[in-house]
Amino acid sequence: MVRLWAGLCTLTRPGFTDSFESQLGQVDPSFAAVLSKIPLRDDHQLPPDWLHWEMLERYRVLERAGVEAGTRVLEVGAGGHAIATVPLAHLVGESGRVVAVERERWTFFQQTVEDAGMGGRVLPMACDARRLPFPSETFNLAACVHGVRSLRSEAIMVEVFREMLRVAPCLFLAESLPVARNKAQLAHLEMYNLREEIFEQVLGHKDDLHYKPLEGLVDLLKEAGGTVVESRVLDTGLPHFLAFLPREYVERIQDDTVRMDLLNRWEKANWLLERHGAEHPPVGILVAAGSTKNSDLLLCRGDSTPKGL
Numbered sequence: 001m002v003r004l005w006a007g008l009c010t011l012t013r014p015g016f017t018d019s020f021e022s023q024l025g026q027v028d029p030s031f032a033a034v035l036s037k038i039p040l041r042d043d044h045q046l047p048p049d050w051l052h053w054e055m056l057e058r059y060r061v062l063e064r065a066g067v068e069a070g071t072r073v074l075e076v077g078a079g080g081h082a083i084a085t086v087p088l089a090h091l092v093g094e095s096g097r098v099v100a101v102e103r104e105r106w107t108f109f110q111q112t113v114e115d116a117g118m119g120g121r122v123l124p125m126a127c128d129a130r131r132l133p134f135p136s137e138t139f140n141l142a143a144c145v146h147g148v149r150s151l152r153s154e155a156i157m158v159e160v161f162r163e164m165l166r167v168a169p170c171l172f173l174a175e176s177l178p179v180a181r182n183k184a185q186l187a188h189l190e191m192y193n194l195r196e197e198i199f200e201q202v203l204g205h206k207d208d209l210h211y212k213p214l215e216g217l218v219d220l221l222k223e224a225g226g227t228v229v230e231s232r233v234l235d236t237g238l239p240h241f242l243a244f245l246p247r248e249y250v251e252r253i254q255d256d257t258v259r260m261d262l263l264n265r266w267e268k269a270n271w272l273l274e275r276h277g278a279e280h281p282p283v284g285i286l287v288a289a290g291s292t293k294n295s296d297l298l299l300c301r302g303d304s305t306p307k308g309l
């Protein structure tokens with residue numbers, strides 16, 4: 001493990017000087033061992049350890065979910081790299097399971113889960129989370145980590161939250177907030193906030209919607225019938241690599257006026273990224289119970305033992 005990371009210690013990013021190795025030294029050694037099994041990547045314009053940094057951020061967030069060994073978790077919006085799936089699978093242990101629901105992106109999912117040694121704990125399922133093929137209360141916990149942004153509209157968010165609360169007594173939501181506490185977080189937000197418009201122009205539909213304030217997420221959970229039992233903000237201070245879109249992608253926009261406007265804004269955001277790097281904005285963390293039954297509320301607050309498999 002040490003050998004794999006030794007070469008990465010000198011990687012520097014604007015605005016972020018801590019090495020990955022020193023970050024790893026601060027996490028549970030068993031999770032550090034999982035990360036060390038995942039090979040470095042060779043992705044265009046991304047550092048080779050971007051996936052490891054992102055998984056570390058998800059792990060930091062999921063440490064707040066109170067996931068215990070043996071928990072049966074439904075994950076919504078797993079994405080093509082299993083970024084939150086791997087930390088979740090680590091946390092549920094040998095006897096737990098993660099059913100990872102994803103509508104369309106699977107490219108690196110299985111390989112990453114297997115590289116991490118988590119293949120036996122993860123069951124991938126391609127479906128739309130608005131209609132989950134499970135009976136009520138199949139799971140102990142339904143989680144969506146940095147996935148609300150992809151749910152394309154508030155109406156869909158409410159539908160998905162309602163469905164998550166049907167299949168589990170407890171819902172864990174974590175999503176970046178539209179808040180910048182330093183220039184690297186501002187740089188991230190400036191670049192990220194172009195994505196909704198760019199995708200609408202290029203793909204014909206919105207994706208990566210602007211982050212919602214915490215109160216907005218609370219309102220949507222309530223609309224879905226949830227009772228919010230915990231609400232907090234976590235600032236991990238970890239670098240973020242995934243907001244960037246290449247300039248050539250913006251150049252695909254057909255409408256001249258829109259393209260020029262977005263290219264100008266892209267230049268400004270890119271300048272900020274080059275100067276300050278990008279950092280995860282503070283993350284809003286919400287835990288909601290599906291009913292006001294005392295047993296469910298206690299379960300969600302982590303005061304009771306999960307039902308198990």
Ligand SMILES: C[S@@+](CC[C@H](N)C(=O)[O-])C[C@H]1O[C@@H](n2cnc3c(N)ncnc32)[C@H](O)[C@@H]1O
Pocket residue numbers: 058076077078079080083084085101102103104105127128129130144145146147149150151160
């Ligand atoms: C931002 S991405 C990946 C988030 C990932 N959990 C992480 O930690 O980075 C969110 C994913 O949600 C998926 N998604 C969007 N709407 C969905 C739906 N209705 N049902 C299932 N998956 C959906 C998208 O395809 C996308 O891959």
